[in-house]
Amino acid sequence: MIKGVYIHIPFCHQICHYCDFNKVFFKNQPVDAYIETLGLEMKMFVERNRDQLHIETIFLGGGTPTALSATQLQRLFVLIKQYIPQDFLQEFTTEANPDELTHDKLVVMKNNGINRLSIGVQSFNEDILSRLGRTHSNQHVYKTIQMAKDIGFTNISIDLMYGLPGQTMEQWKDTLEKALELDLLHYSAYSLIVEPKTVFYNLMTKGKLILPGEDLEADMYEVLMNEMESKGINQYEISNFAKPDFHSKHNNLYWDNVSYAGFGAGAHGYANGIRYANIGPIKKYMDAIESGDFPVNSTHEVTANERMEEEMFLGLRKVSGVNKHHFEEKFGVSMEEVYGQALSKHISRGSIVIKSDTVALTRKGRFIGNEIFQSFLME
Known part of the structure; x- marks a missing residue:
């Protein structure tokens, strides 16, 4: 939705x-x-x-x-x-x-x-x-x-x-x-x-x-x-x-990696599994719509791996973190199966903590968030 x-x-x-x-x-x-x-x-x-x-x-x-x-x-x-x-x-x-x-x-x-x-x-x-x-x-x-x-x-x-x-x-x-x-x-x-x-x-x-x-x-x-x-x-x-x-x-x-619509010159959106960016220059944006076309400049169909990556590096921005059960329900695979090595590394360094069924950054981890997020990007 x-x-x-x-x-x-x-x-x-x-x-x-x-x-x-x-x-x-x-x-x-x-x-x-x-x-x-x-x-x-x-x-x-x-x-x-x-x-x-x-x-x-x-x-x-x-x-x-x-x-x-x-x-x-x-x-x-x-x-x-x-x-x-x-x-x-x-x-x-x-x-x-x-x-x-x-x-x-x-x-x-x-x-x-x-x-x-x-x-x-x-x-x-x-x-x-x-x-x-x-x-x-x-x-x-x-x-x-x-x-x-x-x-x-x-x-x-x-x-x-x-x-x-x-x-x-x-x-x-x-x-x-x-x-x-x-x-x-x-x-x-x-x-x-x-x-x-x-x-x-x-x-x-x-x-x-x-x-x-x-x-x-x-x-x-x-x-x-x-x-x-x-x-x-x-x-x-x-x-x-x-x-x-x-x-x-x-x-x-x-x-939460939820779908949203983006309207306007240069706007970005995420709908039906596709991330898109609108035409940036205002006249070109307006000309496209006046011609009856969607003013989209680029699209990217998000792969299953990319959806998992986004679930982690977007969700870990939140202090509440990422719910492991929700992750498994959404992707049909456990978080540990996909990211066990990265999780172990950051847990040992004290930058990630697992509380009950949630994975979250520690206070220490918030200082190096971008570095941590990189480790959840698959090759």
């Missing part, structure tokens, strides 16, 4: 220096026509896959969904409501920039069923924000979150980043302190990964990007886990923390 929907809005008023997602500057783009094209893609997909749909989550990402005007957002929500069955919908999230969330936009979102906000804060140090290419200030964050609460939003998450250029431990601790003072239900915190085709990558190749070393980055991660735990914000995934019952349902679909 297809349980999730991801909708990509590829427009930004400012391009962040670390971002490698499919995006373009908002100015002079066919934004209104793109929204209508999104509707056509949703219509085509739903008509073909209606019997497979049990939609529990919708996620608007980008780019920046809040780059759209209130009027444009309203039109987008009309199309979503028209084409996406919502009988089983539990969570409807949008990403947002603090300096773009106006009162009018928040009201439109609330009136159209958005019940979770994911706000890109990244840091409470304004020098670092400038270095990242962010345009908001701390005051934007405080004002926006209070405005959202006043309108009736309760499920609010913010994104933070560490391991940033020139970032010190003191700056990271100050960001965490200010973030936790907001007393939100959910926090995501990611270490910087320098990706190709970004401003940071270009600076790095020229030797002009000074990053904290691996040891300091690991210390920042440990401080993150300790501070969240001290405030009752439970870690449920390598980079995500929440109060009880407020895990991201949409992201859990990814980690």
